[in-house]
Amino acid sequence: MSTSPRDLLRQMFDAAVAAAQPSHAIPHHLPKPPKGRMVVIGAGKASAAMARVVEDNWPGPLSGLVVTRYGYGVPCQRIEIVEAAHPVPDAAGLAAAQRIYDLAAGLTADDLVLCLISGGGSALLALPHPDLTLEDKQAVNKALLASGATITEMNCVRRHLSAIKGGRLAAACHPAKVVTLLISDVPGDNPSDIASGPTVGDATSCADALAIIRRYGIEVPPKVLAVLESGRGETIKPEDPRLAGIDTRIIAAPQLALEAAAAIAEKAGIKTHILGDSLEGEARDVGKAMAGIALQVARRGQPFETPCILLSGGETTVTVRGKGRGGRNVEFLLSLGIALDGQPGVYALAADTDGVDGMEDIAGALFAPDTLARAWAKGIKPKDALADNDGHGFFEALGDQLITGPTLTNVNDFRAILIEKIPT
Template identity: 70%
Template sequence: MSDPRQLLRQMFDAAILAAQPEHCIPRFLPEPPRGRTIVIGAGKASAEMARALEKHWPGELSGVVVTRYGYAVPCRKVEILEAAHPVPDQAGLDASRRILETVQGLTEDDLVICLISGGGSALLPLPGEGITLEDKQAINRALLRSGANISEMNCVRRHLSQIKGGRLAAACHPARVVNLLISDVPGDNPMDIASGPTVPDPTTREDARDILRRYGIDVPAAAMRYLDSDAGESVKPGDARLAGNVTHLIATPQMALEAAAEVARKAGITPVILGDTIEGEAKDVGKVFAGITHQVATREQPFTRPCVILSGGETTVTVKGEGRGGRNVEFLLSLAIELDGMEEVYALAGDTDGVDGLEEIAGAIATPDTLARAWKMGMRPRDALAENDGHGFFEKLGDSVVTGPTLTNVNDFRAILLP
């Protein structure tokens, strides 16, 4: 086997490459319309998607998309705006209004190509009437710290918005909308990708209220009034304004895992994809995967060795400490603690967008001697886990994985390599 660290990084890089817009956009392009072609979009990959679309589109087009700070790329015809993620800011609010303005006054001869990827929820923070940006920021922070899964968080976001939950698609009517989506959510449900601004939403404002109650999240009075009103309801399946719209999933977590699996096969290693929809508390998922690793490492069955256990999805972290954490490094630290120095087992966990939590760090690599090296440096792994300090822990060991902006996002990537 080649160097385990290098091999894990090659698999991670292959997963990211498989989700690059340049590879995914061309085969999903619609026929040019009789009228205008307008491009809109939001997400960490939206600027790169716009650049790929410009390169391959046969006619004229114009439009505007919003991406995360640092994720902009030069485009000739589509205006690229930047805003904050994961907590929204004024730039995102202004960009949301610009996008809504861009689709006003369209006709049935016009075509709207909507480029959506993960991160779009925070980048389109146009709140419902009476709700301030500060209200949305507070609610977003509370959701991120609550332990709610991505589907639950996005349900709340859809029902507090003037642009999510199909409302942007309704604003495009009577133009035809073609959605090109890069999925970052377990299950690849379009309504959960960027909170579904251009697809119908079967959930209700009562569902949103239930989620807020379930996690004990206090919201401003204006937000509750909005949820109690008809304005808080999203656009439902069967709405005539969305008839004829088309949605394509152009890249998904499963595609990324299959690309990593191919790297493993070429290296003579058996890939085992356990799933692309793994959710749960990150440290608990780490314990479960440690149990799976023990089983595989100490039994002749069920997998041929050497092998690599691959998985994706989106775990969560209920923040209790004051450390520099992220869900992938939290998973990895928990895994390392439970494996307790198991011989020859290496693991990588990272976010395919290059940002785990609030850090410009994609994730980290754990090695058989991770705990031993930490103790030698005076670190206490369990204390770091309790403080949600995964980034601080792995950074001191020199085991962080830094990619910079990847210009795509198909969520978490986890690989456990067994000799």
């Protein structure tokens, strides 16, 4: 292999991100111009980039507004771009969500609403149920993020505490035609889970959301419990006539990104195995399990011969118990490395394709056979860092962080483990 393991892994990650760029996916999914108005709305880390592509490829007049994460804005001429906080919502997100909801009002059957949705939209569309406040939503979001709940479970709760998610935005657009273009960041690519499904009917219930809160022992404001227990937070169901004829299209997803990364490895002459695009579970548990597979490959040539690369996507979770700087990808990577215990010839990269792992503008990190030894030489104890949920602090001290800046897309986590052939 002429390319170094670190460089190859980074090239694969870059290819995964490039494959999910809106410029590749949106143009051939644009609908025909309507008789009436064309209104563009949307939310997510990729929504501004999506809006720019729509502007560049739309033949007629249009207007609209999308909300994206701070730092993820892209200049547009006719579509207004608003930036707001993620993953905990703020007042800017609240105001933008209300304006987006208002844009949906008063449309006719001749009008077309193009809704651009990507990961991060749940926090960015921060329009709470009428009985709740932004502070209530912030408290719930923080508690969910620290609970260990899956993204599907978190979004179930969020939908039932919202005035715009769970199909409510689509219902507000009625009788206009609605076309939703989705960049998926959720395991299984379920449209109702992407940004909590603002234009998709929801089959879950308030009782389901309440069960999730109780299952994880999440402390929420009394008003939140009241909304769920009373059923006042019920979402729009798939059979609702206001949702009839809505056109929902997934234009980019984790599997596509993994296949693009695999193509880079194959060109380098290394066999690549995609283990799944929707792996979930505690990040440290998934890391330990993946290390077990990597060790069997390295030592026994089973189930794959070396050299090879193991690829996976999805979204793991972190139950926060320590006081470190978190990040599910760096937690996975640190757990993987501890379990590998310096195994020669095994390298890994884990990062979020949106460039943000946890609460920080750091995509993830890289791991090498000498990572643990370098940490010990600096007086850093890897197991202590893992116990304190301090993956970012660990990899920062070693200079092994992966920092991309805003990638303007989001197809969830990317994990690659390179296992070299060790001469006997």
